[in-house]
Amino acid sequence: MYETDQDYPLANVAAISTDFFDTFGVGVLRGRSFNLMDDMDGAPVALVNQRFAERFFPGEDPVGRRIREGTAESDEEWRTIIGVVPDMQMAGFD
Numbered sequence: 001m002y003e004t005d006q007d008y009p010l011a012n013v014a015a016i017s018t019d020f021f022d023t024f025g026v027g028v029l030r031g032r033s034f035n036l037m038d039d040m041d042g043a044p045v046a047l048v049n050q051r052f053a054e055r056f057f058p059g060e061d062p063v064g065r066r067i068r069e070g071t072a073e074s075d076e077e078w079r080t081i082i083g084v085v086p087d088m089q090m091a092g093f094d
Helices: 052-055
Strands: 045-049 077-086
Touching: 045 052, 052 077
Parallel strands: 045 077
Antiparallel strands: none
8 A cells, every 4th residue: 555645656547449559550469459348338447558567567467457546545446457558659749
């Protein structure tokens, strides 16, 4: 656990469509990408990028592990990691 809420690690979050990675010609490195079953009625799932996987699951396969946004008291749903994708530029360029 972390001593204060400010000690929790920060990560960027993005909602994407099922064809996002195909559009950019990017393949999943491990596990799978989103599919049509991964909707609001399905089990909560997440993809993480390679940097996230190496930082929070060093030497492990993160596929199947669970993560959630927020602190220990968060009401956010736990999401199962279904895949690892390459690191990508997800915001505008400076």
